[in-house]
Amino acid sequence: MFDERALEKIKKSKEEWEQGTLAKSLAKFPERKKVFTTISGTPVERLYTPLEVAGLDYDRDLGYPGTFPFTRGVQPTMYRGRFWTMRQYAGFGSAKETNARYRYLLEQGQTGLSVAFDLPTQAGYDSDHPLSMGEVGKVGVAIDSIDDMRVLFDQIPLDKVTTSMTINAPATVLLAMYLAIAEEQGVPFDKVGGTVQNDVLKEIICRGQYIYPPKPTMRLTVDLIEYCFKHVPRWNTISISGYHIREAGSTAAQEMAFTIADGIAYVQACMDRGLAVDSFAPRLSFFFNAFTNVLEEVAKFRAGRRTWARIMKERFGAKDPRSMMMRYHVQTGGVTLTAQQPLNNIVRVALQAYAAALGGCQSLHTNSYDEALCLPTQQAVTVALRTQQIVAEESGATDTIDPLAGCYYVEAMTDRIEKEIDDYIQKIDAMGGTLTAIEQGYIQKEIQNSAYQFQKEIESNERIYVGINKYTMKEEPPTNLLKVDMKVGEIESEKIKRLRAERDPERWKKALDRLREVSQTDENVMPAVIEAVKARATIGEICDVWREIFGEYRPKEFV
Template identity: 55%
Template sequence: MFDEEDLDAIRSAKSEWEADEVEPVVDRFGERKETFTTDTGGHEVDRLYTPDDVRDLDYEDNLGFPGEEPYTRGVYSTGYRGRLWTMRQYAGMGTPEETNERFHYLLDQGQTGLSMAFDLPTQMGYASDAAMAAGEVGKSGVAIDTLADMETVFDGIPLDEVSTSMTINAPASVLLAMYIAVGDRQGIDREELRGTIQNDVLKEYIARNTYIYPPEPSMRIITDIFEFCADETPKFNTISISGYHIREAGSTAAQEIAFTLADGIEYVETALDAGLDVDEFAPQLSFFFASYNNILEEVAKFRAARRLWAKLMEERFDPENPKSKQLKFHTQTAGSTLTAQQIENNIVRVAYQALAAVLGGTQSLHTNGKDEALALPTEESVRTALRTQQILAHESGAADTVDPLAGSYYVEDLTDELEQEARDIIETIDGKGGMLDAVESQWVQRQIQDTAFDRQEEIEEGERVIVGVNEYQVDEEPEMDLEEVTEEDERRQKESLAAVKEDRDDEDVAATLEALRAAARSDDNLMPYIVDCVKAYATVGEVCDVLRDEFGEYHPGSAL
């Protein structure tokens, strides 16, 4: 891309600059640190970048144009000039009634998509009246026990006018079935339903731990969802392959790319082994990444991930549809960077993280509330988080041109480094038999644990500054209101569930559950049977218990 004579001249001029300008200043004043590195992974950051650092860059092969391979510069030709990213604030408040109220509030405030958080019992496939659910009902999100709860959540919200993301994994098939059933009740054509289910069970084994079934039946359920949605809900994204939780568990940026894309490869291979065509389901794959504080590293990460996924899909699966190679992703700002100390600082952190996501070309974005290190966000903090996105969209200018940091010598060099490091990790995973084997052997978990340990050690030793935590502390913190889920909320949810059980047709429930059991013992696609179960008002727990009986439960070994 650059003339060799010009590069020689730049090298010579840089050497003179270092000798004449830099060294006297460093000798006299020094620099803040002996070595500067990126936030994760230890990529050394040079004092200055020039065209010599990207001398091997080939514009067509490495960058290209937005909307064209290798998609480094984005999957849409006009970026945000035609349409802004979806502002999708994550929300789930204790009871379905409270969640419905919060959803209406967010839509009234200008949010353009819904994102649904579920409580821990729902995520683990238990109804609110289960012994395992005691004390956790509604605590980390909304409690969804039956279709009646889902109907309440979306009361007054036409599903053909919004897209909804659901952060649900092991019981994703059940919650998706409920969403489809609500759409059916509203008279909406299933082909018009839009949204995403996370449905990424591999990262549950790696980082998040809300799994139910062993890997093999879990992968069967995921493949059944792919097949069912390709026919029934073609606009619905059937999986959100999540690096977010991998990064939150402590991985580096390169590990986040590698482990996420390796999960994606495993899902594609499983679907192909089940007889699906790659172009039948791959366009509806979506991804989910974290955005951390080091703005330029995060931008490079997003760009590297897009380019590497396009290459991997081409190399391994040879799809005919270009959309099968496009990495489309949702971003959430980094929850693990939020501090309980001086929580107003979190507004600043979130704003920078949101900027990185937008400069990196995200398709949708959640910005965390300032108080989420302490509790579910209040209405005020949710509004501030949403306003952060709206100011970024309409006042910052960051959305006015596509891939604005392209051509930055530093960003292009770092994009190349992250892509290569991620590819090297994926090749190591291939040598271990693929991602499923690497997860079951606990190799992936150990890599993340080692990285997380090193990072915590840096914080405790003061090598990594966390403002307000190990530097710039204050003696007192102001009091503030926090969102609280009470025992009364749990009692009301259990009473609501009891009322549904009293009113439903028990014979119908039993018949649909037995049909599901028979399907689980056969090769039938499970989704139509699960839809029948939820329409009979079977609980999440009852459906998952049938599959627990047939598939068993996963019990991991030690990662040490």
């Protein structure tokens, strides 16, 4: 973008500035610290000039919104056309309680739903299972059967609202329930829109909500992708997740690199099944975190889009531009929230939402300020939604596309993160791919090392955390926290008991037998799962069929 003569002139004038104006200032007013870094530990230079982006080629590296390599966004007009989907992640207690929260949020201007399931549901256990005791409805809604799903979406038209479901190992079961409810509402599958997370690789890496070994898990994942591209064309079949990788302690570059590595594994698995890349890739989606260092986050999103576009085009031979688009949902950083001075979290979330908007997300969840203490209260979740709306309507960030493009710092950071991503992908490829890297513990160890370094910096006061290691104060114990009634477990268990007594036992048995038969072949399991949920088989009963066939995964311990 700059010729050699111009760059030489800038280099000379910068040296003069450093030796003159800067040197005099530093003699009187030394800088706060010797080394400045981002949250991820990346060094930040005192000043960025065209010298740091001398190799930038506009057409090659940036281009235009809606065109390869999508650095500047995946839509030609971005938010000048419409805002991102405002999708507050919500779920607690019973389906009835959660339905009331969903309807409240929709009334307040939310434009999409995002379902949080409780831990038993995520692990494929019914609410009356011994391992579910004390966890039913605690961190999400308890969904045992199609009956619960029916209540969850009562009076919510599934052809008008898109729904994101954060569910992984049992993703096929929950999607089957959702499709069955849509059918009951008279909504054809081609009118149903939304996303299912369906990303078990990241569960194995860092989150722990896996059930089956990697190989059968990948089979179920691909079955869902294959079924949806044929029958549910508006459904995003997987949300390849970096969010939890970042929550576990990764840097911004590691979050993007390991998520893209997982994406490569899923694309390869689909192609190994015989699916043409351009048949399924346009419905792949991603899920990322947003931390408080706004400029690093913006650079991360831009670098990720550019990297994914090039991988899909050059590595997998995609021809459809939609296959090269990294479309993603963002959630603000849960791990950044503090129980101390919780109102400070409103500011953190606002900055993180601003970063997501400047970075070009397609969907956004803003955390509630009280989430370090409890499930969000109605007041807190309203403030979180209003935060999105203020960023969208008042900040000006949505009026022009990719507003930080050309900023020397942001472009230099984008290039730096892209290089880190490429380096990690090359290392993982050299090991034999993502599954091998996970099995060897490489990715887990990289995240653990970063998490340790970050914590060490906080404890030594090298990194300031307001309210934690600086600007602390005495506080009264918090009040008015949302608490889930522990009786919800008993209530859900009674509901399951009634369901088992009322359902057609012959239809139920036939459906599970069919599922067991199909699961031992190469046939796609989705039609059998849909029939099983219609026969009122529970999530635990369906997942137990697969536990019996596939076994349960026990990862290696790494030191």
